[in-house]
Each structure stands twice: as structure tokens, then as C-alpha cells.
Amino acid sequence: MSEPQEAPLSLYHLLDPEVLANPYPLYRRLREESPVHWDPYLHAWVVTRYPDVVEVLHHFHADRTPSPERLEQLGMGEITPIAALMVDQMLFLDPPKHGRVRRLASVAFTPRRVAVLREHIATIAAALVEDLVGAESFDVMEAIANPLPAIVTAEMLGVPTSDHELLKGWSQDFAEMLGNFQHNPGRARKTLQTVAEMTAYFHEAVARQASHPTEGLVNALATAEVDGDRLSEHEVVANVIVTMIGGQETTTNLIGNGLLSLLRHPGELRKLREQPALIGPAVEELLRYESPSQHTARIAPPGAVLGDTPIPEGAAVIAVMGAANRDPERFEDPDLLDVGRADNRHLAFGWAAHFCFGAPLARLEGQLALSTLLGRFKELSLASDDVRWRPNLGLRGLTELRVAAR
Ligand code: HEM
Numbered sequence: 001m002s003e004p005q006e007a008p009l010s011l012y013h014l015l016d017p018e019v020l021a022n023p024y025p026l027y028r029r030l031r032e033e034s035p036v037h038w039d040p041y042l043h044a045w046v047v048t049r050y051p052d053v054v055e056v057l058h059h060f061h062a063d064r065t066p067s068p069e070r071l072e073q074l075g076m077g078e079i080t081p082i083a084a085l086m087v088d089q090m091l092f093l094d095p096p097k098h099g100r101v102r103r104l105a106s107v108a109f110t111p112r113r114v115a116v117l118r119e120h121i122a123t124i125a126a127a128l129v130e131d132l133v134g135a136e137s138f139d140v141m142e143a144i145a146n147p148l149p150a151i152v153t154a155e156m157l158g159v160p161t162s163d164h165e166l167l168k169g170w171s172q173d174f175a176e177m178l179g180n181f182q183h184n185p186g187r188a189r190k191t192l193q194t195v196a197e198m199t200a201y202f203h204e205a206v207a208r209q210a211s212h213p214t215e216g217l218v219n220a221l222a223t224a225e226v227d228g229d230r231l232s233e234h235e236v237v238a239n240v241i242v243t244m245i246g247g248q249e250t251t252t253n254l255i256g257n258g259l260l261s262l263l264r265h266p267g268e269l270r271k272l273r274e275q276p277a278l279i280g281p282a283v284e285e286l287l288r289y290e291s292p293s294q295h296t297a298r299i300a301p302p303g304a305v306l307g308d309t310p311i312p313e314g315a316a317v318i319a320v321m322g323a324a325n326r327d328p329e330r331f332e333d334p335d336l337l338d339v340g341r342a343d344n345r346h347l348a349f350g351w352a353a354h355f356c357f358g359a360p361l362a363r364l365e366g367q368l369a370l371s372t373l374l375g376r377f378k379e380l381s382l383a384s385d386d387v388r389w390r391p392n393l394g395l396r397g398l399t400e401l402r403v404a405a406r
Contacts, residue, residue, distance in 0.1 A: 009034055011295075011318065012041040014393040021389050023294070023396075024335065027323035036309040044297070044316035045306070048323035050330040050347070052306050056319040057351040060298035063094045064316070079188055081195050082177070088238035091246070091354060098353060104224040104231055105239060105357065109217065114360050117156060121364055124151050125372040132405065133376065137383045140373075140401040141256050148369055149251035153244055156361065158216015159205055170198045171248040178245070179394035198244075202237045217243060247358050253292030253397030254366045258283065259373065260401055261290050263382045265337045272339050273374060282339035283366045288346035289337050294322035294396045296350065321347040322396065379406040 013019045013026055030037055030048040037046045047053055065087055068080035086092055090101045128144050150164040150171075159167075173194045176187060205218045213219050221236045231239070262269040262282075272282050297318050304311040311317065325346045326334040349356035356362065373380070383402040390399045 008040070009037065010039050010041045011046050011320070011393075012039070017389070017391075020391070020393070021387075023322065024326055027320065027326060030320075031323055031327060036306045036311075039318075042316075042318065044318050045300075045311055046318045046320060047306060048320045048327075049307075050324040050327040053319045053321060053324035053347055054351050055306060056298050056317050057296070057347070057354070060300055060304065060317055061094050062092055062098065062298060062354055064297055064299050065092045079192065081192060081199075085195055085199065085238050085241065088235050089242035090239055090357070091242055095353070100229065101231065101235065101239060102353075102357070103226055104229070105217075105221060105243075107220065107224045107226065109220070109357065111360070113156075113215075114364070117152065117361060118364055118368075120155055121148070121152055121368050122372070124148060125368045129372045129376045135405065137402055137404045140259055140403055141252070141398055142400075144369055144373065145252045145255035145259075145398075145401070148255065149248045149365060152251075152361070152365055153247045156217055156247065157205075157240060157244060158214040158218050166201070167244060168248060170194050171245045174198075174241075174245050175249040175395050176392060179249075179392035198241055199237055202240050203233065205240075206233055206236055243358065246356070247361065249395050249397070250292040251362050251365050253395060254283070254287060254362060255369045256398040256401050257290035257292060257396065258286035258366060258370055259380075259403070260382075260387060260398065261286055261337055262339075262370075263380065263403065268337050268339045269374075276371060276375075278339050279367045279371050280363075281341060281344065283363060283370070284344045284346065285337060285339050285341045286366070287348035288325045288331070288341075288344060290396060291322045291325050291346070291348040292396060293348065293350075294394050295320040296394075321350070377405045380404070 007013065009029060011026075011030075014023060019026055027048055030046060035047065035049045036052060037048075039046045047056055065083055066074070067087060068083045071077060071080050071083055090098055090105065093101060125144070125148060128148060132138050132143055146168060147164065150168040151161050153167055154161040154164045173190060177191050202218065206222050209219045209222050218236070218240055221231055221239060222233075224231065262272065272278050295318050297316055300311040300313055300315045300317055302313045304313070325331070325348060328334050331344075349359045349362075381404050383404045387401060388399045390397050
């Protein structure tokens with residue numbers, strides 16, 4: 001009988017729940033054995049080293065969603081409403097279109113606005129945590145990691161916070177498509193319904209601004225003007241939606257993964273409890289260590305070379321930030337969690353032109369959620385070692401995180 005063959009190297013192994021629970025050995029193999037890897041299953045190049053991920057994020061094209069016309073040609077016309085939304089979102093635009101949308105959006109998302117939100121986040125986090133006092137154990141995802149970013153997102157957009165569960169449902173549903181490589185025709189119907197509902201909701205929110213202007217991103221995007229240039233209503237809605245989704249799933253993952261990492265490293269948790277001022281660098285380390293968004297994709301420009309490997313023009317490239325953030329050539333002892341780590345220029349928020357638009361807000365939410373929890377409960381521990389990872393290959397997060405509290 002022939003020896004069983006080792007499965008070929010592929011990012012698709014993330015479909016195996018054991019690999020998903022701990023993808024770092026797979027990432028190490030990729031970095032060491034084939035850092036610029038042609039993945040025959042994904043039909044894409046996969047890069048895992050820090051400098052290659054930076055190069056891809058810096059210089060490759062972000063325009064990667066198939067146009068509605070292309071989908072029609074491929075016989076996938078049914079899903080064109082999804083593509084029609086994505087082609088106008090800043091995440092998928094190249095210059096000069098990207099710069100235009102990002103500039104107009106930045107006018108809407110000022111440091112003053114983030115400072116106002118800070119107060120609200122602290123109040124919301126305190127209220128959510130206060131509700132848990134007296135419980136012997138609770139699920140951190142349900143109690144804080146899901147609702148906090150959803151309520152903050154509603155505030156940020158300027159829509160009623162009582163709608164936060166609606167926003168969360170849409171965001172969770174859309175994220176299942178965004179974070180996974182595998183096309184799941186069974187989910188397409190649900191995603192189409194989500195796209196129709198949230199598009200209608202935000203068109204209404206834009207229309208309401210004329211009679212009842214509310215401070216927030218919807219209003220700011222609808223009225224933002226730079227040198228006489230304004231966004232169309234479709235562009236406003238598309239970019240409100242990308243911000244609504246970008247702001248929720250990842251921040252939920254930061255809070256859940258962050259607390260899990262601390263509970264798995266009691267020495268680091270103790271250090272943070274003793275020195276609460278470490279919360280800033282600690283959140284950066286938690287972002288590096290268990291990155292909420294593990295990878296993203298780009299398209300190769302003409303003449304691209306990664307390492308020594310020429311990449312054909314138009315090829316899809318997957319940049320694995322989660323692997324680059326554990327690259328030993330860039331980070332000393334990368335598999336060690338060190339809440340006081342210096343020189344921590346991780347890639348969890350991406351790099352260059354598409355660097356996360358909401359990073360200041362995400363940092364605040366992560367810092368306030370964790371410090372409020374640690375401040376209110378003198379003892380927190382994992383109620384079970386069996387934590388549940390959501391079945392999403394790109395958005396790394398937990399479905400449940402049950403902790404015992406005192
Ligand atoms: C811990 C939380 C977060 C993480 C880890 C995260 C991660 C990322 C990453 C990796 C990118 C770049 C993707 C790429 O280059 O392909 C990105 C872009 C983006 N993020 Fe975040 N994000 C977080 C929170 C937020 C929040 C709170 C908001 C909303 C206020 C937000 C809105 C966006 C938007 C709109 C973009 C697109 C920027 C552009 O294309 O120019 N994100 N984020």
C-alpha cells in the first residue's frame with residue numbers, strides 16, 4: 001500500500017475546524033516553504049511574509065469585484081445587486097476613484113467626532129458590563145462583543161440606536177460572504193435579501209436628512225463637498241454600508257479574540273491589571289496576535305514581482321495579514337503574547353491607501369470594552385477550554401466565549 005500523501009499546501013486547509021482554531025502552524029509552513037505560493041485550489045497567489053504583504057497592499061490593485069456586466073456574462077446575473085453595491089465601495093476602488101471617495105468620507109469622520117463618540121462608548125460599555133454584575137458566568141460575545149460595536153455603529157452613522165440588532169444581523173450576514181473564499185449558492189438568496197433590506201434602509205436614512213438632519217456619517221457623506229465635488233446617493237449608501245459592516249464584525253472579533261488571548265495568558269493579564277496604562281499597547285498586541293481580519297485580496301499590476309517570483313498581470317493575490325503579523329523576521333518571538341511589546345507596526349488594519357478608515361474608533365472600542373470588563377471583575381477565567389470559532393476563513397472571531405466571573 002502506498003504511503004498516505006500529505007495534503008498539498010493550501011490556504012483552503014482553513015476549512016478544517018482544527019486548522020481554523022489555530023491557523024498559525026499552516027501560516028508558518030507557508031512562510032517557510034512557499035512564501036509566494038500559487039494556490040491551485042484558490043486559483044490565487046498567497047503571500048504570508050511581512051514585506052510581501054506590505055508590497056501587495058501598497059502597490060497592487062484593489063479593484064477586484066466582478067462588475068455586474070461580468071457576472072451576467074458568467075451566468076451569475078442573479079447576484080448582480082451585490083456586485084452593484086460593492087463596485088462603489090471604497091474598499092474596492094483604485095485611484096483616482098478611491099482618493100475621491102475617501103477624501104469626502106474623511107471630511108465626515110473627524111477627530112472631533114471620534115472624541116464625541118469616546119464618551120458614548122465609555123457609557124455604553126459601562127452599562128453593558130453593569131448588567132452582568134452578579135452573574136457567575138456569561139457569554140462575552142452576546143453580552144458585549146456583539147452589541148457594543150453595533151450600538152456604536154448606529155451612533156456613528158446617526159441612525160436610531162434602537163436599530164442596532166437590525167444592523168448587526170445585516171452585518172453578520174454580509175460578512176459570511178466577505179470572509180469566505182468558497183461561493184455558497186445556498187446563501188446567495190439570504191445575502192440578496194440583506195442587500196435589498198439594508199440598501200432600502202439607508203436610502204430612507206439619506207432621504208430623512210433633508211427634513212430631520214442627524215449628526216453622523218450618513219448626513220456627513222450626503223452633504224460632504226470638496227472643491228464642488230459630492231457623492232451620488234448610490235455612492236453614499238454603498239459607503240455607509242461598507243463602514244457599517246467594516247465597523248462591526250472586526251471590532252466584535254477584536255473584543256472576543258482579545259479577551260480570549262488574555263485569559264489564555266494569565267501572566268500578561270496580570271501585567272495589564274497591574275498597569276492599566278498598558279491598555280493602548282496591549283490592544284495593538286492583541287490585534288497583532290489574533291488579527292480580526294486575517295487576509296484581504298488584490299489584483300497584480302503589470303510587471304509585478306514578489307520575492308523572486310514574477311506574478312502575471314491580472315492574477316488574484318491573497319495577502320495574509322494574520323501570517324505577516326507572526327513573521328519572525330519582523331517581530332521578535334512572534335508567537336509570544338507581550339502586552340508591552342514595543343515596535344509593533346502590525347498589519348491588522350492593513351497598509352497604505354486602504355488602511356482602515358475606522359482604526360481610531362476600533363482602537364477606542366477595544367480599549368474601553370476590555371478595560372471596563374477588567375475593571376469591573378477582579379477575576380475572570382475561561383468557563384471552558386472548548387471555545388467556538390465562527391466558520392469564517394477571513395474574519396477570525398468567536399461565536400461564543402463563556403467566562404466565569406467574580
Ligand atoms: C478591530 C477592528 C477593525 C479591523 C481589524 C479592521 C481592519 C481593516 C482592514 C485590514 C482594512 C483594509 C482592507 C484592505 O486593504 O483590503 C480595513 C479597511 C476599512 N475599514 Fe476597518 N477594521 C476595523 C474596524 C473598523 C471600523 C470601526 C470601521 C468604521 C468606522 C471600519 C471601516 C473600514 C473601512 C470603510 C475600510 C475601507 C478603507 C478604504 O478602502 O480606504 N473598520 N479595515
